Amino acid sequence: MKRKIRIPNLGGARAYLLHRPHATVQALERQLRAIGLEVVACWPDLPAEALSGDFVFFDADQGYDAQFPWKPGEGPMPMIALIGSEAPGRIEWSLEAGAHAQLLKPVGDGGAYSALLIARMAFEARQSLSTEIADLRRRLDERQTVVRAVTLLAARGKSEAEAYDQLRQMAMAWRVSFEVAARRVVSSHDKQGDGNDRRDLG
Amino acid sequence: MKERIELGLLYSRSGSYSLISEACRSGVLGAIAEINADPGMSLSFVPIERDPQGNTDAYGPLCEEILRESSARHVIGCVTSWSRKEVIPTLEKAGGTLWYAVPYEGFEASDHVVYTHACPNQHLLPLLGWAFVQAGRRGYLTGSNYIWGWEMNRLARDVILGAGGEVLGERYLPLGALEIDRMIEEIRATRPDFILNNLIGPSQYAFLEAYHRLGQEDAHFRAATCPILSCNLTECELPAIHPAAAEGLIAAGPYFRGATGWPDAGRNFGSSHEAAAFSAVHRLARLLSGHPGAETESLADLLAHAPGGTEGIDPSTHHTDLPVLIAQVENGAFVPRERLGPVAGDPYLAHGRDAVVPGAPSLRVVS
Numbered sequence: 001m002k003r004k005i006r007i008p009n010l011g012g013a014r015a016y017l018l019h020r021p022h023a024t025v026q027a028l029e030r031q032l033r034a035i036g037l038e039v040v041a042c043w044p045d046l047p048a049e050a051l052s053g054d055f056v057f058f059d060a061d062q063g064y065d066a067q068f069p070w071k072p073g074e075g076p077m078p079m080i081a082l083i084g085s086e087a088p089g090r091i092e093w094s095l096e097a098g099a100h101a102q103l104l105k106p107v108g109d110g111g112a113y114s115a116l117l118i119a120r121m122a123f124e125a126r127q128s129l130s131t132e133i134a135d136l137r138r139r140l141d142e143r144q145t146v147v148r149a150v151t152l153l154a155a156r157g158k159s160e161a162e163a164y165d166q167l168r169q170m171a172m173a174w175r176v177s178f179e180v181a182a183r184r185v186v187s188s189h190d191k192q193g194d195g196n197d198r199r200d201l202g
Numbered sequence: 203m204k205e206r207i208e209l210g211l212l213y214s215r216s217g218s219y220s221l222i223s224e225a226c227r228s229g230v231l232g233a234i235a236e237i238n239a240d241p242g243m244s245l246s247f248v249p250i251e252r253d254p255q256g257n258t259d260a261y262g263p264l265c266e267e268i269l270r271e272s273s274a275r276h277v278i279g280c281v282t283s284w285s286r287k288e289v290i291p292t293l294e295k296a297g298g299t300l301w302y303a304v305p306y307e308g309f310e311a312s313d314h315v316v317y318t319h320a321c322p323n324q325h326l327l328p329l330l331g332w333a334f335v336q337a338g339r340r341g342y343l344t345g346s347n348y349i350w351g352w353e354m355n356r357l358a359r360d361v362i363l364g365a366g367g368e369v370l371g372e373r374y375l376p377l378g379a380l381e382i383d384r385m386i387e388e389i390r391a392t393r394p395d396f397i398l399n400n401l402i403g404p405s406q407y408a409f410l411e412a413y414h415r416l417g418q419e420d421a422h423f424r425a426a427t428c429p430i431l432s433c434n435l436t437e438c439e440l441p442a443i444h445p446a447a448a449e450g451l452i453a454a455g456p457y458f459r460g461a462t463g464w465p466d467a468g469r470n471f472g473s474s475h476e477a478a479a480f481s482a483v484h485r486l487a488r489l490l491s492g493h494p495g496a497e498t499e500s501l502a503d504l505l506a507h508a509p510g511g512t513e514g515i516d517p518s519t520h521h522t523d524l525p526v527l528i529a530q531v532e533n534g535a536f537v538p539r540e541r542l543g544p545v546a547g548d549p550y551l552a553h554g555r556d557a558v559v560p561g562a563p564s565l566r567v568v569s
Contacts, residue, residue: 007356007360009551009552009554009555010550010552011550011551011552011553011554012552027313030313030502030518031311033518034311034518034519034520034549034550035311035550035552036548036550036552036553108294108313109290109294109312109313109314110290110312113309113550
């Protein structure tokens with residue numbers, strides 16, 4: 001698959017560097033400033049303001065969950081692990097902490113720009129997948145409601161296919177999702193106690 | 203007695219882009235001659251030269267040889283981005299610095315490179331802005347098949363689409379290839395408003411001649427209605443282009459022959475390649491002069507400690523402020539049509555990537 005991505009403009013973005021003072025921090029800071037980012041270095045804790053940051057770089061070697069003002073893996077921005085020791089346990093922890101990309105230490109003259117872009121793309125892809133999954137899950141949960149609504153509409157002498165189509169048209173007329181329309185049909189029926197009154201159902 | 207400081211030179215004196223190398227090299231040698239003759243300068247430069255002969259794989263080893271076999275820590279050289287990227291790991295290892303004096307595609311700010319020619323916010327963005335006003339927003343993109351062409355066209359596509367324009371085609375040729383018929387056929391069929399030329403060397407010369415022939419058959423394909431735009435074409439390559447095919451070409455650059463203001467040298471230059479290389483050597487001399495031991499410092503330390511300031515080199519990006527001239531070939535010489543700036547080099551386009559429309563006052567200076 002060929003994806004054409006519009007390279008984001010990183011000028012003015014803010015990156016938090018969660019790493020003890022070290023040559024790696026200096027080298028990374030230099031790269032990030034050249035790219036146009038504002039840089040805030042901090043250790044050992046990420047301050048609450050980091051919630052409004054655009055990127056977080058964190059130390060995979062000495063990092064731990066309590067450093068972050070959010071639950072593991074729930075960081076609200078792209079996160080990049082700074083990995084020195086490629087030990088499986090540390091890599092596993094970095095992934096659980098929510099790394100979208102990584103940069104190997106010692107950090108030298110390059111690597112930051114590609115890490116920023118890859119982390120951003122991975123973060124956005126993960127965000128849109130999560131939204132899609134939540135939506136599908138919600139629709140899955142509403143299956144029973146849809147079945148009930150179609151049954152209620154069909155009880156008025158329509159075929160199942162006609163009832164389904166009617167529900168689809170209601171959703172369009174009300175400008176709501178199919179599942180929301182089904183919920184309205186069912187709750188209207190539940191309120192009236194009797195499914196034969198069609199006044200509210202168009 | 204002047205302190206003698208060895209200075210590496212890494213230019214290809216043969217191969218497909220030797221005209222550009224020679225222009226840069228003459229800028230370097232001219233600056234060295236001036237500095238060595240200047241009693242006010244406490245140093246003189248001794249050139250340590252290696253010739254990669256246009257072979258990209260030779261740049262890394264030859265740069266390493268300069269840094270190993272001489273005391274030089276500063277090397278001026280490289281024309282293609284590909285060769286520049288080849289020498290950076292060597293510079294990193296030895297703590298050396300490359301002075302790079304040709305336009306490039308941006309998205310780099312090495313701790314070991316000073317970029318003394320233009321990057322896209324100093325060439326491509328203003329050039330497209332000019333073209334949108336003068337010619338239109340429907341472009342055809344060409345390039346040689348390596349990083350310069352790819353990245354320039356990628357950015358151009360973003361800018362053109364962002365401005366509501368259209369990209370009618372995008373085609374690449376291997377370095378040195380002369381098979382330009384297909385490009386010409388596509389251009390004939392799509393009738394763009396302008397052509398962005400990121401071809402280099404003989405491919406470019408062949409393309410320009412073929413396009414000139416197309417213009418003789420169909421008047422649309424002439425400079426007035428469908429100009430060819432370049433970000434790296436200077437006077438140094440005009441001798442390789444048929445004079446009739448060169449007529450009307452549009453180029454952006456910080457200098458064209460006869461321009462004043464930059465570099466403020468009190469003399470004329472053959473091209474912006476020569477001017478940028480000349481200015482690089484002078485900046486280095488001023489950074490080192492009266493500052494004993496500075497020649498072994500890393501670039502970061504040199505810029506941090508220089509008693510006279512950073513000589514216009516931005517310490518975070520290692521790019522410089524440059525004027526932007528848009529010029530057109532008229533009777534065999536570039537004649538400026540528009541002048542902006544000076545504009546600070548913004549390699550990652552942190553200050554935006556829209557086409558810079560000449561004459562819009564708020565866009566004249568990027569600070």
